[in-house]
Amino acid sequence: MARKQSDYLAGLLADDEPAPAPAPSSAPEAAIIAPVPAPAASTPSPAPLPSPARERLRGTTLLGRESALARVASGEVRQVTQLLLNPARVRIWPGNARSYAHLSEESCRELIDSIVAEGGQKVPAVVRRVEGDPDYDYEVIAGTRRHWSISWLRAHSYPDMMFVAQVAVLDDEAAFRLADLENRARKDVSDLERARNYAAALKSHYGNHLTRMAERLKLSKGWLSKMLKVASLPDVVIQAFASPADVQLKPGYTLAQALDDKAAAPAILAKAKSLARDQKMRRDHGLAQWNATEVVRQLIEAPRASNGAAAEPWTWTTNHGRPALTIQSANRQGVTIRLHSGSGASHDDLATALRQALDHLEAEGRGLQR
Structure with missing residues (x-):
């Protein structure tokens, strides 16, 4: 949350007198609304103000609060509530391009380390409420990696780690546009994932109208057409x-x-x-x-x-990039294979290479069985 918004909400929600600290909640879901930082213990308490000055300060505070409430009511300022959720009660929306099944500790390592170092998730995900599903209360629209990382941390020594999210009211098309906007800035979302996501959305949200989809997403029609072509790869x-x-x-x-x-x-x-x-x-x-x-x-x-x-002849190479076996020719008289000296390949490696060479020839219709 931005500093100005945090300070504004703190002033909006603060009482005239300091409120006692709330008791820790054991509920799986809690709301966070811009907590007010407590004063340092070493700061001396200011001397009580004279009564007229205190009344003037109280009046100023009330006027400021009324003004802030009016700004919220008019829509000039929007109050955002962040929730602390159990990720097990949050499912992944299938309309997102990112493949949850392909996420791993390795691919999320940097994010996991960042969450641990900062003592929790700092950037909230975007979720929407789920109706009629007894197993889930929300679904992730944007923030799939954050959900996976918090789930992993809860299973690996951080059982109290919570998934931070804000709730949005979105239809499927709006949810798709929001998720796509976030994924454009993510280098770890592959072109193929995005292409297939676009192909599904073209049918589901835009009635197979390419021009309409390009306009809604603010994308070049030619570029989008190429992405959809990639999605057609078998x-x-x-x-x-x-x-x-x-x-x-x-x-x-x-x-x-x-x-x-x-x-x-x-x-x-x-x-x-x-x-x-x-x-x-x-x-x-x-x-x-x-x-x-x-x-x-x-x-x-x-x-x-x-x-x-x-x-170019088919060549089998070692892990070090050295050629070990090459198919030099394949005809009705037989197959000629060259084994390269100095490749560093073991006998087992060469046996594997030979099997792959024969499979390669068979797939091309040039095998020994023809």
Whole structure:
């Protein structure tokens, strides 16, 4: 809460005489309305004012309070109440772009450390009330990472940590615009997450009217069109990447356009399946996975390679980026494979590389079983 607003609310809610400190609340939900800081213990109490001066001060205080109340009533100043919630009673709104399932201690580490260092969550999330669900009282519109981090802290040595939120009254379209506005400033929300979120919102909130959606979100129609094109990428292509977060707008749009070519699409999809198996095998064996640039290159070149055009040979590399095995040729007479010396690969690594090479050839229709 801003300093001026905090001071204003403190003056608005303060009594003429100091109020006793409230007893600690054991309820799972509590409201915070700009607490007034207590004076330091070492500050001497001022001498009592003479009666006329005290009356003048009281009159000034009452006039100021009436003026403040009038500003609130007119809408010039809005009083915001923050709630302390148990995150277990707060669900995640499915209309948000961020994937809650992909959040982890590693991805939220910086936020977790910040919450601990500051003694609690300082920036409130935005939630709205839930009706008719016995398990939840609110749902998060903006603040998914904060909810995950507080939940993690409560399960790891901070059981009293509370989720700080303010309640907003929003319909689904307004909630989507609010969540999207916050996610635009978040680098950890991938282009693919946003693209699929836009695609769902286009149908749910805007009746498939692209122009209307672009106007409501204050976005370029051309840029939004490209994002929606990326959202059309099939899951088999996404699985070819080490992580869905690797699918960025520019290369993703290029891939989506390439898939529009009915002649090229089968080769791209076959290559994607091969790369997905390759990535899984590398992940299972603790090996470095293909980066996004390499994945896009192999997918784009797949149609040319399937037509017999010259393409770079398939190579298996170690975690240190050294080539260990390369497919030099594959024809009806057999497959020629080169094992590179000095790669540092163990016998087990080479056996894994050979299996992946055979799977790669099989997916391209050049396997030994043809």
